[in-house]
Amino acid sequence: MPKLIKTREADAADVRTVGIPRGLLYYRYHTLWRTFFERLGRTVVVDQPSTRATFAEGDAVSVDECCLASKLYMGHVLALLDGRGLDPAGNPRPVDALFIPSTANFGQLKHFCTKFQALPDLVANSLYERHPRILSFAVDELEAHISLREGLMELGARLGERPRDVKAAIHAALHEQQRAEEMLARAQRDLLDSIERLPRAGRPLTILVAAHPYVAHDPFVGGAVEDALRSAGAEVIYADEYDRERAYKKSFEFSATLPWVVNRELVGAILALHDRVDGIVIMSAFPCGPDSMTDDAVQRCVHGKPILALTVDAQSGTAGVETRIESFVDILRYQQKGGYLHD
DSSP states (O other): OOOBOOSOTTTTTTOOEEEEOSSTTHHHHHHHHHHHHHHTTOEEEEOOOOOHHHHHHHHHTSOTTSOHHHHHHHHHHHHHHTTOOBOTTSOBOOOSEEEOOEEEESSTTOBOOHHHHHHHHHHHHHTGGGOOOEEOOEEETTTTOBOHHHHHHHHHHHTTOOHHHHHHHHHHHHHHHHHHHHHHHHHHHHHHHHHHHSOGGGOOOEEEEESOHHHHSOTTTTHHHHHHHHHTTOEEEEGGGSOHHHHHHHGGGTOSOOOBHHHHHHHHHHHHHGGGOSEEEEEEETTOHHHHHHHHHHHHHOOSSOEEEEEEBTTTBTTTHHHHHHHHHHHHHHHHTTOOOOO
16 A cells, blocks of 8 residues: 555654655745755755656556646656655755645635645555655645645644744745745746837737646746747746736636636736737646636637637647747737737
8 A cells, every 4th residue: 555644743754855746736836845844954856857758657657537747747756756856966866755735725716626636645546556655735725624834734743843843944935935926926027027118129029828837837848839939039928927916816807706726817917918918828738627618718708919729738749839839920920010910
């Protein structure tokens, strides 16, 4: 049976090296997680960025119904189990346990895809022959009434740490996470301001890429899109780097019932940045359920800017991306020169 860490106090005090798979919510919360563990004296080990080999390994141990991003995540898990993770100094380092949280929601209309809630069980049962040791905690404010802080406090207790030290680690982690998010949002504002100060004739095309962070910033999934856009001379802006709180509030102009927090933030960023960009690229990893509904609604309801929808699947991957990006950029340049496009 998989060695899944239970909720017994101090049952993980021997864990000194924590492996964090470089996938899914890592791209959203890696600063928070790393700071928390390092403030408690643990060494954090992360594996290399995604490649086709990462996907192939994860695909081999995943069921067909898993999305591409989940299969990539399993590949990163395997890399850590095989000792291919790197410590902060860049040295290969085996791990004592994998950190895989169960994240359901942060409250009403702040849900995550169900795969994030089931992730510890998915990994444990998919790799039961490897006996992975999994360090986890739950965040479920609606049903279990467990907040992020409470989950981290429980995790700290299982690591054998004193409550005051855990509270200090949580405070530092939340502070660093907020600072990292503010830096991204500030850099985005500065970039847009600098572009708008240029003479109109000399401005590059500005493209907003709207996708989950683990799609937009994973080199195997979103890297080809960014490379193709930049090769075409466009400036790339990411929706997930816009101020999250402002984006969430803005999303209610689009929908009062959309349940998924990340999709809400992406929609809100699209609305907020709509008039400051020349075009929008929506990316999704097949077969993402939340994206399948949200992306279609955006294409139907957001007007005034050309929108290119890209879906990356396990079979074709990013094949054909360059051609579609080139065609999209050609359309935008035609519009920029005064050509007429239907809404």
